[in-house]
Each structure stands twice: as structure tokens, then as C-alpha cells.
Amino acid sequence: MNVPMLDLAAEYRDLEAELAAAVGKVIASGRFILGPEGEALEHEVAAYLGVKHAVAVASGTDALHLALRAAGIGPGDEVITPSFTFIAAAEAVTYVGARVVFADIDPATYNLDPAACEAAIGPATRAVIAVHLFGQTADLAAIDAICQRRGLTLFEDCAQAIGADFDGRRAGAWGALGCFSFYPTKNLGAYGDAGMVVTNDPKLAEVVRMLRHHGSRTTYRHEMIGYNSRLDELQAAILRVKLKRLDRWNAQRRERAGLYQRLLAGSPVGLPVEHGRGAHVYHQFTVRAPMRDVLREELAARGVASGIYYPVPVHRQPAFALDHGGVSLPESERAAQEVLSLPMYPQLTEGAVKSVCDALREAAASVLRRKA
Numbered sequence: 001m002n003v004p005m006l007d008l009a010a011e012y013r014d015l016e017a018e019l020a021a022a023v024g025k026v027i028a029s030g031r032f033i034l035g036p037e038g039e040a041l042e043h044e045v046a047a048y049l050g051v052k053h054a055v056a057v058a059s060g061t062d063a064l065h066l067a068l069r070a071a072g073i074g075p076g077d078e079v080i081t082p083s084f085t086f087i088a089a090a091e092a093v094t095y096v097g098a099r100v101v102f103a104d105i106d107p108a109t110y111n112l113d114p115a116a117c118e119a120a121i122g123p124a125t126r127a128v129i130a131v132h133l134f135g136q137t138a139d140l141a142a143i144d145a146i147c148q149r150r151g152l153t154l155f156e157d158c159a160q161a162i163g164a165d166f167d168g169r170r171a172g173a174w175g176a177l178g179c180f181s182f183y184p185t186k187n188l189g190a191y192g193d194a195g196m197v198v199t200n201d202p203k204l205a206e207v208v209r210m211l212r213h214h215g216s217r218t219t220y221r222h223e224m225i226g227y228n229s230r231l232d233e234l235q236a237a238i239l240r241v242k243l244k245r246l247d248r249w250n251a252q253r254r255e256r257a258g259l260y261q262r263l264l265a266g267s268p269v270g271l272p273v274e275h276g277r278g279a280h281v282y283h284q285f286t287v288r289a290p291m292r293d294v295l296r297e298e299l300a301a302r303g304v305a306s307g308i309y310y311p312v313p314v315h316r317q318p319a320f321a322l323d324h325g326g327v328s329l330p331e332s333e334r335a336a337q338e339v340l341s342l343p344m345y346p347q348l349t350e351g352a353v354k355s356v357c358d359a360l361r362e363a364a365a366s367v368l369r370r371k372a
């Protein structure tokens with residue numbers, strides 16, 4: 001049985017009529033930028049997350065960039081982020097002229113290690129970006145406590161974790177600003193680029209609102225140099241259709257993860273660890289194996305797709321290596337060598353999960369034979 005990493009076409013087949021109506025309504029209205037769909041989406045997402053304000057922007061990367069700028073992070077400031085993640089958080093810090101300081105991860109959850117975060121604080125540190133990787137939040141209680149004690153602004157990169165929570169408070173509702181991506185493959189995905197910034201602070205929300213629209217809140221009056229980073233009405237309408245299904249889809253991801261856990265118990269791969277303080281929404285189901293690359297080949301030979309998120313930690317990327325290549329982050333570097341993400345999406349059938357697990361056990365046995 002061939003199993004892909006994800007199947008957006010299956011999702012589309014379920015929603016086709018409703019999406020066609022939503023998209024048709026926007027096109028017929030003739031309003032494409034900053035209109036009622038975007039506003040409604042902002043209210044719905046804010047209510048879903050339990051925050052006061054949400055501002056839709058053009059991508060998750062822009063959400064991080066505009067959030068940092070709104071909070072006044074800039075030249076001379078240092079911002080602590082993990083290195084074992086997608087590059088966007090570190091890029092955003094660089095866009096505003098601040099300096100990235102990479103801290104290591106907790107090897108069990110792949111998220112920022114609070115002790116490593118605290119150890120990375122120096123006189124110029126102004127902020128921390130906690131990334132909630134693979135669908136599980138970082139240890140927000142510990143990181144928030146550090147930020148409060150040391151006077152730092154907490155940002156959350158929630159691109160992979162919409163709907164996840166820590167102690168009953170949703171990802172995005174902990175930091176001064178929470179940043180979301182609706183990239184098509186995320187748990188809530190648009191049919192193009194899209195993102196959102198959320199906050200409980202009305203002043204920060206207002207600044208992000210201006211920044212996304214050329215520094216303007218009244219037509220042709222520009223109070224600051226901003227950007228063109230608006231979310232269009234078509235994407236907003238599509239996201240509203242999908243948001244209604246998000247909780248069910250996340251529950252389905254959790255069920256599939258539970259089945260993977262049962263079927264892979266006692267196998268040679270390391271399984272995901274839940275912190276037990278809130279829901280993991282399994283953007284990815286990521287296992288760990290020392291001979292990862294051979295295992296991946298053996299899986300592919302059996303028709304099972306897999307992904308490596310991420311093969312190179314950000315401090316070792318060519319774009320950052322000049323300044324950070326000498327930094328040692330052993331857990332981030334080891335994770336980059338060992339992680340392997342298995343197929344995960346709400347429409348994944350039980351039969352497909354079983355096939356993946358059978359293939360994985362066979363592949364692991366074959367890897368051991370090759371090693372011997």
C-alpha cells in the first residue's frame with residue numbers, strides 16, 4: 001500500500017461544495033483585500049484561541065516579522081530562539097535588525113529547553129521566541145516564568161500548533177504576541193500563503209494592523225513605514241470553512257497518533273513524547289532512529305513516504321553559519337540527524353497507519369541486517 005505524507009485532495013473532496021460557495025461569494029462581491037471575510041476570520045480565530053485581538057497577514061513569516069517590529073525589537077537587541085526549527089523565526093529577528101541567539105532543545109519534545117533558554121540570556125536580551133514544534137507547545141509555564149522574571153517579551157511561533165494548549169490555555173494565548181501560519185500543509189491551511197498575529201494588547205494589535213497595510217489606518221495617511229502584508233478575502237473565506245473542522249481534524253490526528261504509538265510500541269524507533277500538560281495536535285508524527293537515512297530509503301522502497309523536519313539546524317545553515325557556525329547545540333544537531341516524520345493527516349485511514357507500521361518494522365529489521 002502506498003501512503004503519502006499528506007492528502008490535501010481528500011480534504012478538498014469533503015469540502016468541495018462549501019468551498020465553491022465561499023469562494024464564489026467573494027468573487028461576486030468584488031472585494032478582495034481587507035473586507036468582511038478577513039474581519040470575520042480574525043474574530044473567529046481570536047474566539048477560538050481565547051485572545052482579544054487577531055490580525056490576519058500574508059504569511060507566518062510576516063506574522064513573526066510584524067510582531068517583532070510592533071513590540072519594538074530592533075538593532076542592538078538579542079532574541080533567543082531554538083535552532084531546531086524552520087528558519088522563519090530566526091529570519092524575522094534578522095529582518096528587524098536584532099541578533100539571534102540560538103538555544104538548545106529538550107531532546108524528548110524537540111522544543112526549547114527552558115534551562116538552555118535561561119542560560120542564553122545576556123545584557124542585550126530583549127525577547128524569547130518559543131516555537132511549538134510538530135504540534136506540541138514548548139514548556140510555556142517555565143518559559144513564561146523566565147520571561148517575567150527577567151523582563152523579556154515572549155513571542156510564540158504557533159505555525160505548527162493551532163489548537164494545542166498548555167495547562168488549558170491555547171498556544172498563542174501565552175505570549176505578548178502569538179504568530180500563526182496558514183501555509184497549505186499546516187493543520188489549518190489556506191490555498192496559498194496566509195498568517196495571523198494574535199495578542200491581548202490593543203496597542204500592539206493596532207500597530208500590527210498598520211504595519212500590514214503600509215503603516216496606515218486611514219486611507220492615504222501613512223504614520224509609519226509599513227509593508228504590504230494583507231491576507232486576501234479568498235484565503236480568508238477558505239480558512240473560515242476549514243476552521244469549523246479544525247477541532248475534529250486535530251482529534252483525528254491525535255487518534256492516528258495513538259494508533260501509531262500502540263502499533264510501534266517496542267519497535268526500534270523512538271516515539272514522540274507528550275509533556276502531559278495539554279493537547280498535542282500532531283502536525284507531525286516524528287520518530288527518532290540513529291540510522292535514519294537508510295531507514296527512510298527502506299521505507300520508500302515499501303511505498304511509504306516520510307519527511308525530515310529538519311535536516312540542518314538553523315545555526316548550521318549557510319545563511320547563519322558565518323555568525324553562528326561555531327555554536328554548539330548538541331541536542332539540536334543530534335535531532336537533525338535522527339528525526340523522521342511519518343504520514344500524518346486527518347483523513348489517514350487505520351489501514352494506512354497499519355501499513356506504515358508494518359513497513360517501518362520491516363525497514364528497521366532490514367537496516368539492522370545491512371548494519372551487521
Ligand SMILES: *Cc1c(COP(=O)(O)O)cnc(C)c1O
Nearest residue numbers: 059060061086088159181182183
Ligand atoms: C511554516 C512555519 C513558519 C512560516 O510560515 P509561512 O506561512 O510559511 O511563512 C514559521 N515557523 C514554523 C515553525 C513553521 O512551521
